Amino acid sequence: MSSDPRTAIMGAAGEVFARFGFKKASVEDIARRAGVGKGSIYLHFESKEALFEACVRMAHSAALSELNARVRRASTPEGQVRAYIQCKLEQQSRKPLGERIELSTLFELGLQAAQFIPRMLEDDAAVLARILEEGVEQGAFTVAGPHHVARGLVMMLMQLTVKMMPDEPDAELKQSVDSFFEVFVRGLLKRSPS
Amino acid sequence: MSSDPRTAIMGAAGEVFARFGFKKASVEDIARRAGVGKGSIYLHFESKEALFEACVRMAHSAALSELNARVRRASTPEGQVRAYIQCKLEQQSRKPLGERIELSTLFELGLQAAQFIPRMLEDDAAVLARILEEGVEQGAFTVAGPHHVARGLVMMLMQLTVKMMPDEPDAELKQSVDSFFEVFVRGLLKRSPS
Amino acid sequence: MSSDPRTAIMGAAGEVFARFGFKKASVEDIARRAGVGKGSIYLHFESKEALFEACVRMAHSAALSELNARVRRASTPEGQVRAYIQCKLEQQSRKPLGERIELSTLFELGLQAAQFIPRMLEDDAAVLARILEEGVEQGAFTVAGPHHVARGLVMMLMQLTVKMMPDEPDAELKQSVDSFFEVFVRGLLKRSPS
Amino acid sequence: MSSDPRTAIMGAAGEVFARFGFKKASVEDIARRAGVGKGSIYLHFESKEALFEACVRMAHSAALSELNARVRRASTPEGQVRAYIQCKLEQQSRKPLGERIELSTLFELGLQAAQFIPRMLEDDAAVLARILEEGVEQGAFTVAGPHHVARGLVMMLMQLTVKMMPDEPDAELKQSVDSFFEVFVRGLLKRSPS
DNA sequence: AATGAATGAGGATTCATTCAT
DNA sequence: TATGAATGAATCCTCATTCAT
Numbered sequence: 001m002s003s004d005p006r007t008a009i010m011g012a013a014g015e016v017f018a019r020f021g022f023k024k025a026s027v028e029d030i031a032r033r034a035g036v037g038k039g040s041i042y043l044h045f046e047s048k049e050a051l052f053e054a055c056v057r058m059a060h061s062a063a064l065s066e067l068n069a070r071v072r073r074a075s076t077p078e079g080q081v082r083a084y085i086q087c088k089l090e091q092q093s094r095k096p097l098g099e100r101i102e103l104s105t106l107f108e109l110g111l112q113a114a115q116f117i118p119r120m121l122e123d124d125a126a127v128l129a130r131i132l133e134e135g136v137e138q139g140a141f142t143v144a145g146p147h148h149v150a151r152g153l154v155m156m157l158m159q160l161t162v163k164m165m166p167d168e169p170d171a172e173l174k175q176s177v178d179s180f181f182e183v184f185v186r187g188l189l190k191r192s193p194s
Numbered sequence: 195m196s197s198d199p200r201t202a203i204m205g206a207a208g209e210v211f212a213r214f215g216f217k218k219a220s221v222e223d224i225a226r227r228a229g230v231g232k233g234s235i236y237l238h239f240e241s242k243e244a245l246f247e248a249c250v251r252m253a254h255s256a257a258l259s260e261l262n263a264r265v266r267r268a269s270t271p272e273g274q275v276r277a278y279i280q281c282k283l284e285q286q287s288r289k290p291l292g293e294r295i296e297l298s299t300l301f302e303l304g305l306q307a308a309q310f311i312p313r314m315l316e317d318d319a320a321v322l323a324r325i326l327e328e329g330v331e332q333g334a335f336t337v338a339g340p341h342h343v344a345r346g347l348v349m350m351l352m353q354l355t356v357k358m359m360p361d362e363p364d365a366e367l368k369q370s371v372d373s374f375f376e377v378f379v380r381g382l383l384k385r386s387p388s
Numbered sequence: 389m390s391s392d393p394r395t396a397i398m399g400a401a402g403e404v405f406a407r408f409g410f411k412k413a414s415v416e417d418i419a420r421r422a423g424v425g426k427g428s429i430y431l432h433f434e435s436k437e438a439l440f441e442a443c444v445r446m447a448h449s450a451a452l453s454e455l456n457a458r459v460r461r462a463s464t465p466e467g468q469v470r471a472y473i474q475c476k477l478e479q480q481s482r483k484p485l486g487e488r489i490e491l492s493t494l495f496e497l498g499l500q501a502a503q504f505i506p507r508m509l510e511d512d513a514a515v516l517a518r519i520l521e522e523g524v525e526q527g528a529f530t531v532a533g534p535h536h537v538a539r540g541l542v543m544m545l546m547q548l549t550v551k552m553m554p555d556e557p558d559a560e561l562k563q564s565v566d567s568f569f570e571v572f573v574r575g576l577l578k579r580s581p582s
Numbered sequence: 583m584s585s586d587p588r589t590a591i592m593g594a595a596g597e598v599f600a601r602f603g604f605k606k607a608s609v610e611d612i613a614r615r616a617g618v619g620k621g622s623i624y625l626h627f628e629s630k631e632a633l634f635e636a637c638v639r640m641a642h643s644a645a646l647s648e649l650n651a652r653v654r655r656a657s658t659p660e661g662q663v664r665a666y667i668q669c670k671l672e673q674q675s676r677k678p679l680g681e682r683i684e685l686s687t688l689f690e691l692g693l694q695a696a697q698f699i700p701r702m703l704e705d706d707a708a709v710l711a712r713i714l715e716e717g718v719e720q721g722a723f724t725v726a727g728p729h730h731v732a733r734g735l736v737m738m739l740m741q742l743t744v745k746m747m748p749d750e751p752d753a754e755l756k757q758s759v760d761s762f763f764e765v766f767v768r769g770l771l772k773r774s775p776s
Numbered sequence: 777a778a779t780g781a782a783t784g785a786g787g788a789t790t791c792a793t794t795c796a797t
Numbered sequence: 798t799a800t801g802a803a804t805g806a807a808t809c810c811t812c813a814t815t816c817a818t
Contacts, residue, residue, distance in 0.1 A: 191385055622777080
């Protein structure tokens, strides 16, 4: 795919880690998919763990950019919240990409990974918290503790990263998730004064 | 603990799978904790995978019973929804038990496991759907598509099973989750007529 | 050869380490010669290094016992020195045994090995030092600093452990070594008063 | 250091082989020290083994010249023998140089190396044999089979090349070796007629 | 002539599973 | 029924060697 081996390796690694998790993913398999020799991986990454971390960081960074862009395109707070949730859900259902690396795959790595996970989570939550606060200021939302709510939602969404349906975008499933979040959004809205 | 080896093995396996996930959990470790020989495990279970599936089924069955009991104890629909969510969250934060087997650990097994997961999910969702429907009938909730909402919530909750912070019951974290669900419940409630 | 796997492994390891040194020796090869599976080695020894250390310790212990026995059989100090040297030389030329592990093979292990090597050397030197001292007391030898001389000789002899001729006991070579030590013994003897 | 790459490579290789032995020495490390690219080594040497052999030949050639010079400087046979032994011991304790390549490192190469080792040994032994014969002719020594004794001593000395204590010039150790050779020299001397 | 990225065989170690006792 | 010693496939990583530039 890519003539740059580093990129090719990270792409292949993203796919393999997403499909098999950290332990089950084999370096040999990643190399084969990347179209490089097994040893070449070690020219670019210190170890399998380092490669995994690089994949996660890159994936999250790209996802965060997209998230910001999508949110900015909506004009009302409610629209922004919906855009936020939609964007996240779409990112997770995108097929072969690194964004789909599961949270619990991260935990396989143990303590070291635990250090950058909260950071990623906070990055995502900050975007949402901002939206909620603005919604409150503008009189659109009623939210007690926007920061906490934002973190809670983000955590829910990160969990979802688990590839719910191995590869097919299940319509039933999607509707369930949508319905759930519909209730959530309704819970945010300020009630018209009686 | 238990004089019945099958039970002892399942108990030990629940702990080990919960702590390490499927791949990292070693049969030897399970045998040691169960106080039996390594080979004895294969007298009672076809394979490591079969043992894992048995653990999950059993854990889910126990959790479902508890869930029903807790919900029945509340009188109003809102109380029942709150009880439902609380019960689920508690089950997940209970430390060393089998109920905490993570969804994504299930996916390590691949396609075969995917067959009984939807079933478990439906079981849990059915309980909640019932609550929502009753709430609508009684005029307490306004919910479009209670079945879908129920499935959506259950999926969120299952994901949460990921041990968010390895072993400490983090208070900050708990508050985030609680805040999030508070909004959700608010979204369920019927608005008083203006 | 041996029905006890631990013994069979140590025997095979002795041969392979002696022939190839530590790095070049492969665990697979050792297992094959021992007639056991590759994994079985790790039931009995923590690691390849631990196996190597066990071989060295055992070989040295056996060699030391034999050395003491052979020396005791001689009656005069001169005879004892000759017995000592002969025994050592024979031990080193014995074909397939662990006694032939080379000193420099030991050093491949780095610092950890350095701890028990001086000990082994001292053990051997002590036996010889005793002989020299008795020889001096009985008026047979003239030696300045018997302890140092003993250590010097033992060091020479340990070095010899290098498999001088891959597998054949070369007669020429043997005579050279014998001649050399003949001069050494002559140097020990007290000169008759003029 | 040297603008000639071939020389620079051999110098670097001498250091690295001396410090790590054949197997553990890495071509990359040698290239780095020599200040050339890894691939350039293969422009000048067929293989790692060929490079090693070249180092040994060169080191031995230089050592032999020095040996001859030192011996010639002494006037009596006894003085020459002492000079010979001193020179050899010094050569071996010289730190970072190629002369210190260990005999057993040579054997790592297996059978091929065994072909040039006896030759080197004979070269060194010839020098000493000459000294001993002259000593006998001049009535200073009593030696049966000077050639054999010479070969024996040279073999002892070659073995010593093993870096006894990784890097520190241990004074105790030196004294032991000196004491040992003192006895040897004493064994050479003709006894005054009673 | 010189480089160093790329390769892939080789090696230590782990662990689910089997089977003789 | 129960055991745990034995197995060997599978995995990560190293490094001598090649070759396109």
